[in-house]
Amino acid sequence: MSLLNRILKSKKTKTSRPDPGPDLRQADQTTLQSLASSSKDPKLREEAIAHLAFGSELINLATGEHSLKIKTLARRQVGICLEKDLSLLDDLLKNQSGNQPELINLVSCSQSASQKVFASITDEKVLLDIALNGATTHLRQHAAHKLESRHILESLLNDLGHRDKSVAQIAKSKLEEFKQADAQLAERRAKIELLCNDLDNLAKRKIDDYFFHRLAELEQAWSLFTQEDKATFSERFTKSKHACQQLIAEQQQREQQAQAVAEKRQKAEALLQEVVTALRQHMVQVYESEQAEHGQLQQIVAQYDAQVESIAGEFPQLQSNCKNYYKLLKSAQQLWQDTNACGPLGTLVRRCSESSDSLSASSAGDIKKLLRHTQALPQEALPTVEQARTLVEQWSQTQQDQADKEKAVLKKLNDLARKANWAIDHGRIRQARGIYKELQEKRQRATSLPTNIERRLEDLDIAMEKLGDWHEFAVQPKKISVVEKMEALADTKMHPNDLSAQIKALQEEWKLLCKGGKNEDKELWQRLQTASDKAFEPCRAFFDEQVKQRDHNAVKREELIAQMQQYLDAYSWENPVWKDVDKTLQVAKESWKSYWPVPRKQNTALQEKFDSILANIHAKLDTARQSNQEAKRKLVDNAKSLGESEDISQAIEEAKKLQSQWKDLGGTGGRGRQEDQKLWQQFREACDVVFAKREQEHQAAQQKFDTERTRGLSLLQKLDDILAKSEHAFFEARKAVKPLEQEILSISELPEKDLRKLKNDCRHKLEQIDKKAKAERNVLSQQAWRTVFGIADSLHAIEVAHLNNTDNHAAQTQLRDEISEIDDWPSGTRAIIEQRLDTSGNQQLQSDNEQSEKQLRLLCIRKEIALGVDSPEEDKALRMTYQVEQLKQGFGSKSQQHDNGVALALEWLTVRAADARIYQPLFERFQIDLFEI
Numbered sequence: 001m002s003l004l005n006r007i008l009k010s011k012k013t014k015t016s017r018p019d020p021g022p023d024l025r026q027a028d029q030t031t032l033q034s035l036a037s038s039s040k041d042p043k044l045r046e047e048a049i050a051h052l053a054f055g056s057e058l059i060n061l062a063t064g065e066h067s068l069k070i071k072t073l074a075r076r077q078v079g080i081c082l083e084k085d086l087s088l089l090d091d092l093l094k095n096q097s098g099n100q101p102e103l104i105n106l107v108s109c110s111q112s113a114s115q116k117v118f119a120s121i122t123d124e125k126v127l128l129d130i131a132l133n134g135a136t137t138h139l140r141q142h143a144a145h146k147l148e149s150r151h152i153l154e155s156l157l158n159d160l161g162h163r164d165k166s167v168a169q170i171a172k173s174k175l176e177e178f179k180q181a182d183a184q185l186a187e188r189r190a191k192i193e194l195l196c197n198d199l200d201n202l203a204k205r206k207i208d209d210y211f212f213h214r215l216a217e218l219e220q221a222w223s224l225f226t227q228e229d230k231a232t233f234s235e236r237f238t239k240s241k242h243a244c245q246q247l248i249a250e251q252q253q254r255e256q257q258a259q260a261v262a263e264k265r266q267k268a269e270a271l272l273q274e275v276v277t278a279l280r281q282h283m284v285q286v287y288e289s290e291q292a293e294h295g296q297l298q299q300i301v302a303q304y305d306a307q308v309e310s311i312a313g314e315f316p317q318l319q320s321n322c323k324n325y326y327k328l329l330k331s332a333q334q335l336w337q338d339t340n341a342c343g344p345l346g347t348l349v350r351r352c353s354e355s356s357d358s359l360s361a362s363s364a365g366d367i368k369k370l371l372r373h374t375q376a377l378p379q380e381a382l383p384t385v386e387q388a389r390t391l392v393e394q395w396s397q398t399q400q401d402q403a404d405k406e407k408a409v410l411k412k413l414n415d416l417a418r419k420a421n422w423a424i425d426h427g428r429i430r431q432a433r434g435i436y437k438e439l440q441e442k443r444q445r446a447t448s449l450p451t452n453i454e455r456r457l458e459d460l461d462i463a464m465e466k467l468g469d470w471h472e473f474a475v476q477p478k479k480i481s482v483v484e485k486m487e488a489l490a491d492t493k494m495h496p497n498d499l500s501a502q503i504k505a506l507q508e509e510w511k512l513l514c515k516g517g518k519n520e521d522k523e524l525w526q527r528l529q530t531a532s533d534k535a536f537e538p539c540r541a542f543f544d545e546q547v548k549q550r551d552h553n554a555v556k557r558e559e560l561i562a563q564m565q566q567y568l569d570a571y572s573w574e575n576p577v578w579k580d581v582d583k584t585l586q587v588a589k590e591s592w593k594s595y596w597p598v599p600r601k602q603n604t605a606l607q608e609k610f611d612s613i614l615a616n617i618h619a620k621l622d623t624a625r626q627s628n629q630e631a632k633r634k635l636v637d638n639a640k641s642l643g644e645s646e647d648i649s650q651a652i653e654e655a656k657k658l659q660s661q662w663k664d665l666g667g668t669g670g671r672g673r674q675e676d677q678k679l680w681q682q683f684r685e686a687c688d689v690v691f692a693k694r695e696q697e698h699q700a701a702q703q704k705f706d707t708e709r710t711r712g713l714s715l716l717q718k719l720d721d722i723l724a725k726s727e728h729a730f731f732e733a734r735k736a737v738k739p740l741e742q743e744i745l746s747i748s749e750l751p752e753k754d755l756r757k758l759k760n761d762c763r764h765k766l767e768q769i770d771k772k773a774k775a776e777r778n779v780l781s782q783q784a785w786r787t788v789f790g791i792a793d794s795l796h797a798i799e800v801a802h803l804n805n806t807d808n809h810a811a812q813t814q815l816r817d818e819i820s821e822i823d824d825w826p827s828g829t830r831a832i833i834e835q836r837l838d839t840s841g842n843q844q845l846q847s848d849n850e851q852s853e854k855q856l857r858l859l860c861i862r863k864e865i866a867l868g869v870d871s872p873e874e875d876k877a878l879r880m881t882y883q884v885e886q887l888k889q890g891f892g893s894k895s896q897q898h899d900n901g902v903a904l905a906l907e908w909l910t911v912r913a914a915d916a917r918i919y920q921p922l923f924e925r926f927q928i929d930l931f932e933i
Contacts, residue, residue: 029052029053031048032048032051032052032053036048036057036058049061049070049073050077054088058077058081059092061074062077062078062105063102063105068810068814069813075105075106075108075135076109078110079108079110080109082113083113086110086112086113089113089116092107093117100121101129103117104117104143105130105135108134108135108138124147127144127146128156131171132159137164137166137167140167141166141167141170144156144170144171144174147171147174150178153178156171157171157172157175165822166821173732176732185229188225192232192237195218195222196237198214199240200240202214202215203244203247207247211244211247212248215244219241222237268311271307272311272325275300275307275308276325278300279297279300279325279328282296282300282332283328283332283335283377286336287374288346304325332373334373338373342369346384348388349367349384351363352367352391353391364396371385371388371392410450412442413449413453413457414453414456416435417456417460419435420432420435420463423435426512432464436460439457478509479510482506482509482528486506486528486532487531489503489506489535496541496543499536499538499539500536503532503535503539507532546597549597550597553598554595554606556591556595557598560588560595561606561610563588564588564614568613573624574627575624576621581617581621585614592610624668625671628672629668629675629679631665632665632676632680635658635662635683636682636683638654639658639686642654642655642689643689643690643693648690648693652690652691652694655687655691658687662683705749708747708750709754712744712750715762716758719762719765723765726776727779731773731776734773737769741762741766744762782931784826784829785931787822787824788829788909789923791815791818792908794815795833795836795837796916798815798840799913800913800916802840803913812837815837819834826902829906832906832909833909836909836910840912852911852912852915853914853918853922855907855911856908856922856923856926859907860925861875862899863899863904863929863930865879865882866900866904867929899933901930902931904926905930905931908923
C-alpha cells in the first residue's frame, strides 16, 4: 500500500461519525428559514431547504448570491411546490415579469411551470439569453427549440462556442433548415431566371406555332411559383410577356392588313377581269355582227379607264394585268379603225363566198388586216372569223404553191448554169454542151426571169462559143502528158492501193480529154493501154491477196454470228448479269469490226444476220430491263411507304433490306442507265426521308441523353458536396447518400458508355464517402474518447476528494450537468461513468483505492503486450507474473485471446480513486497507441 493511501486510510479511521442532528420535519418555517440561510452545517442547511414552504425566502435562496448547490436545491424545492400547486406561479409571473430569464431558471424543476412560462415568452432575445445561460440543459434546449430568427440562431451559435454541444446542435439543425431553404429558394430563383431568359429569347424570335406553344408553357411554369419567389422577377417577366404579346398583336395587325390588302386586290383583279371580258365581248361583236356600234367601246373606256389607272398605281404587282387591259383596248380601237377602212369582216367574207373568182390580193389583205386582232380573243370558235381564216389560208396556199414552182424553176436554171460554168472551167466540153442544152429547154418554158439570171445566162452563151474554139488546140498536149505519166508508173515503188488509184485517175483524165473531141488519137490510146497494163501488174497480185483476206473475214464473221446465236439461245435472259452482257456485246462488236473487209456481195447478208442477232439480244435485254425496273419501282413504292411508318427502327431495318434488294437487282446498263438513274434518285430520296426521321429521333434522344447526363452530374455534385463536409455535418448530410445512389442508379436513358462511367463515378464517390465516414468516425471516436477521459479525470478528482473528506457536491452537480450535455458516448462508457459517479461517496471506494494502482499498471502492461512493446523497468516483474498466469490459464487451449484498445479503455474507466501522483503518469502511458490495437 502506498504512503498516500496509508495516510488517507489513517485519517479516515480517526474521523468520528457526525451527529445525525435534529429532525426538521416538525420544525416551523421560521426555524427552517434560519437554518437554510445561516446554518454552518451543509447537510443541515440542505435538509432545511428541502422542507421550506413556497415563499420569498425560498425564492431568494434560488435566485440570490449563493452556491450552485444551494441554488439547485432551492429551485428543486420551488419545483416541488409548483407541481403541488401551479396557481403559485401566477404570483411569480407578476413579481418576476421583468426578468423572464431569472424566472425560467427559478421554475426550471417544474415541467408544468416551465411550459407555462415559456409560453408567455415571445421576445427571442430573452429566449437567446435562456439558451445561453439557462440553469439546466433542458431549459437551454427548450429555449433553443423556440428560436426562429436566423440572426438570433447565428448569434446563439457564435456565443456558445464549445460550452453546450446539445444546444449548438439544435442551432445548427435550425440554421441548416435555413440553408436548405436558401438553397431551395436559390434553385427556384435560378429556374425563374432561366424562365425569364427563355421568355426574353422568345420575344426576339419570329412568331410561329412554336412561339404560341412555348409562351403557354412559360406562362404555365410561371404560375407554379409563389408570389414571394416571383417578386424579384415579376417586373422582368411582365415586361418580356408584354413584348411577346406586342409581337402577337403586331403579327395579328399585319395579318389583318394583309387580309384587307388581299381582299382589295381580289376586287381589283375581278374588276380587271370584268373589263377585259367586256372588251373581248365587244371585239367579238365587231367581228361577228355588222351592226356593232363604236359607242359601246367608248362607254367601256369611260366606265373602267379611271379605275384601271387607279389599280395600276395602287397595286404594282397587277401591272401586267393592267398592261393586258391597255393592250386589249388598243387592239379594240385598232379593230374599229381597220373595220372603218376595210369594211366589216362579215361583209368581206360574204362577197368572197358569193364571187366565182378566186380571192383577190386586195381582199385577202383586208381580211388579214382585220384578223390580226383575234389573238386577244378567247379560243372558242367564231363562225365569221373561222370562215375568213379558211379563205385566207386557201388563198395563201395557192400563192405559196405558185411561188414554189417559180422558185424551183429558177433554182434549176441557176444550178444548170453553175454546172455548165464548172464544166467549161474544167475543159469538159461534152458535159458543158449537154448541160447547156437542158438549160435552153427549161429557159424556153419560163415566162419571166430575174435580171441576174438573164445576165448569167447571157454570159454562159458567150462562154460556150469560146469553148468550141480553143478546145481542139488545148487537149492534144494534155493527152501526151497523161500517156507519159502512165508509162512512168511502171517503175514506181508505190503501194498497190495508191498505184491503182493513180492508174485509175490517169484513165479518167484521158476520158475527160476525149469527151467532146473529134480526133480519137488511136496511137496514143494504144500506148496508154500498154503502159497501164504494165503498171497494174504489182496491183493484181496485191488485190488477189485482198480477195483471200475478204473471204477469210467473211468466214470469221460467219463463225461470230454462230457464236452470238448460240449465246442468244443458251443465256438465261431472265436474270442477266448486265456487266457481262455489255462486255460480251462490246467484244462482239469490236471483233465484227476487226473482220473487215469482206466480199461486197456477202457484206449485206452478213450484216443483216449480225444486226438481227443483236436486235434479238437487245429485245431480251429490254424485257429483262423492264422487269428489273418494274421491281425497282416496287422498291421505290415500298421505300416511300416506310416514310409514313411510326416505328422508325423497324422502318430503318426495312429500308436496309430494300437497299440490299436494290443492290442485288443491279444496274441494267446501256439504254437503261438513264431510267436506272431516275429510279435510283427516287429510291434514295425515299430512303433519305426514313433516315432523316431516324436523325430526328436521334437528336431527340441526344437531347434526352443531355438532360439525363446533366441530372447525373448534378447528383454526383451533391455527393461531392457531402464529401466536402466534416464531422457531424458530414454524417447529417450522409443520410441523403442512399436516396442519391438510388436516383443515380435509376438513370437508364444514357448511352452504355456514359451510363457505365456515371455508375463507376457514383461507386467511386460512394467508396470515398465510406472511407471518409470511417475516418470521420475515428476522429469523432477519438474526440469522444478524449471527452470521456476528461470526464473520467473529473470523476477521479471527485473520488480523491471524497477520500480526503472534501466537499464535492458542487463538483458532482457540475459533472452531472456536463454528462447530460454530452451526446456522443462510446458504447458502454456513459453507464460506467454514471455508475462510478453514483457510487463516488460509498465505503467501497476506500478498498477500491487500494487495488487501483495495480489494476492501472496491469492495464498498461496488457496494452504493451498487445502492441508488442516493452514495459518500463519497474513493471517488468509484474508483466512476467501476469504473462505466466495467462499461460497457466490458457494451457491446452487452441488459441489465446488478445486484448483490444476499446476493451482496455472500458476497463480503465472502471478503476476508481487511484493516487493522483501515479494516476496521471500511468494514464499518459496508457493512452500511447491505445487504439492501434
